[in-house]
Amino acid sequence: MRRRVSTERSGEERRQELLRLVRENPLLTDEELGRALGVSVPTVRLDRLRLGVPPQPERARQLAGVALGDLRSLSEADVVGDLVEVERGxxxxxxxxxxxxxAFLNRNLIRGHHLFGQANSLAVAVVDADEVVTASARVRFLRPVYVGAVVEAEAKVRQVRRGPREKWWVDVESRVGSEPVLRGSFLLAVLDRARGTDTGAGVDPKTRG
Incomplete structure (x- = not known):
């Protein structure tokens, strides 16, 4: 009897830890939760069911629904990937x-322009303006990405220059798990609606592999 009580307590503690982990990072997969908790993926799934915690794709969609409401500089259709968080500016x-x-034909290797598109559209999304174009980009592809991987990109505003020729500098890092796969620095120019032109920057991004 003591062993059964001890096991149940251990299971309850594990489920509470699972809840804490998901609250801190709703994007954790069952595999990542299993590694963090030291249990198998089926055990994680059973614990989630008991707790009423939805699977990771559904949690991501819930976050995306909130994030899309904060978009200003582009539409949902223009985002490469699923937007899960936006704090404009x-x-x-x-x-x-x-x-x-x-991927490339007959290969499991993801084509680089998809990774660039995710990073570029995220850099645009973070800009707090109505119309934005990419003036330039410096990008490094750090390691290959293969079919089945989930790439998480994070954009952070580094600098803003306000005024009639407003520009934003945004840094983006993309990761698969804890491994960085892309780093980029983007210069975004805000369009001048009154003149119907951009703020003096080109539109086509320049990449550096």
Whole structure:
């Protein structure tokens, strides 16, 4: 009897720890939760069911619904990946779930322009303005990404220059798990609606591999 009580307490403590982890980071997968808790993925799924915690894709969609309400500089259709957090003028996060359609033909390697598109659209999303274009970009691809990986990108505003030729400098890092796969620095220019032109910057991004 004592062993059964002890096991139940251990299970209850584990479930409370699972709740804490999910509250801190709703994007954790069952595999990541299993590693953090030292249990198998089926155990994590059973614990989630008992606690009423939805699976990671559903949690991401819930976050995305909130984040999309904060978009200003582009539409939902323009975002590459799933937007999960936007704090306009400061930071933003998105997830890109990779599939064979994003890979090179007959290979499991994800094409770089999809990773660039995720980072670029996230950099635009964080800008607190109505119309924004990419003036330039410096990007480093740090390691290959393969089909099935979930790429999490985070954008942070580094500098803003206000005025009639307003510009934003945004840094983006993309990761698979804890491993960085891309780092980029983007210069975004805010369009001048009154003149119907941009603020003096080009539109096409320049990449550096």
């Amino acid at each position: 400061r930071r933003a996060r998105s997830l890109l779930r990779t599939s064979p359609r994003l």
